Amino acid sequence: MRADRLISILLLLKKRGKVTTKELAQELEVTQRTIHRDMEALISAGIPIFSERGKGGGWSIMDNWQNRLSWLKNEEVQSLFIPSSNNLLADLGFNEISEKAREKLYSSVPYQHKEEAIKLWERVYIDTSTWKDRTEHQAFITDIKRALFNEKKLKIIYEKYNGKSDERIIEPLGLVSKGDKWYLVALKKGEYRNYRVSRIKSVIMLDEEFTYPSYFNLQSYWKKSKKEFVNNLPRYIVQVKVLSSIIPRLKFTGKFVEVIEVGNNDIDQWLPVTLSFHSEEEAVEYIFGFGNKMKVANPVHLKDTLIIMAKDVIDMYKE
Structure with a gap:
């Protein structure tokens, strides 16, 4: 562009x-x-x-x-x-x-x-969309862009992860596209913040101008911010054993799990695999989805959690 x-x-x-x-x-x-x-x-x-x-x-x-x-x-x-x-x-x-x-x-x-x-x-054709039609709402990009280029402050209503919304006064510094999602980088009370545009519920451009920081570089900031975000993500390591038939499926894992290591077959034809998740809850739900083709080795207490989950599912279908 x-x-x-x-x-x-x-x-x-x-x-x-x-x-x-x-x-x-x-x-x-x-x-x-x-x-x-x-x-x-x-x-x-x-x-x-x-x-x-x-x-x-x-x-x-x-x-x-x-x-x-x-x-x-x-x-x-x-x-x-x-x-x-x-x-x-x-x-x-x-x-x-x-x-x-x-x-x-x-x-x-x-x-x-x-x-x-x-x-x-x-x-050559560049397609940044997902396989399914986009569900992200980008209604306010035009208003954000206008404030951004005119260096005007914005009053926004922003929805947080817990579903609650609040009002904020921000100084827009740049728009970043990641995949098919847009993020607004802005200053709020002197601190840098990243806002997902689809979670902005209202935008009002104020008459008040602000001084765009001469030292700010959007590309450098975003690279640093993304690196810090990834490094600060929690890691929950789980060792499992899997049947060789599901190894191809493991290689197409979702964004919340990473295959760290795949070992060699042991004597009973199970392959040792080390997985990394963001949380214990994600680990339990992922492992449960493979049924009798994946079993936990460590941490041991996950076995009891999976047994309880399996019993709850059985009870639900008995009703």
């Missing part, structure tokens, strides 16, 4: 001659800080862009510069044509715009790169 924006900036400069940072930010629906970063990237790439300060100033591009992409290598041109997720672009309201921008971009690609670029465009 940044490639589309950079091309749009070049086209606007060529068309209008001189454009201010504020005008570009409003036109492309990004912050002025983002425009400054984009200009630095274009200048670093050798594009003859210069700025004039003061009244009547703005960004300009040399009149004799041709906006053909001859300064890019073949691999760099191809990277601009890597397809984006249609679902995510649609969420952001950029689906049709992105398609048109890419068509304009293709018209500027040097002849020797056109064939490889169009092959990549036509023969």
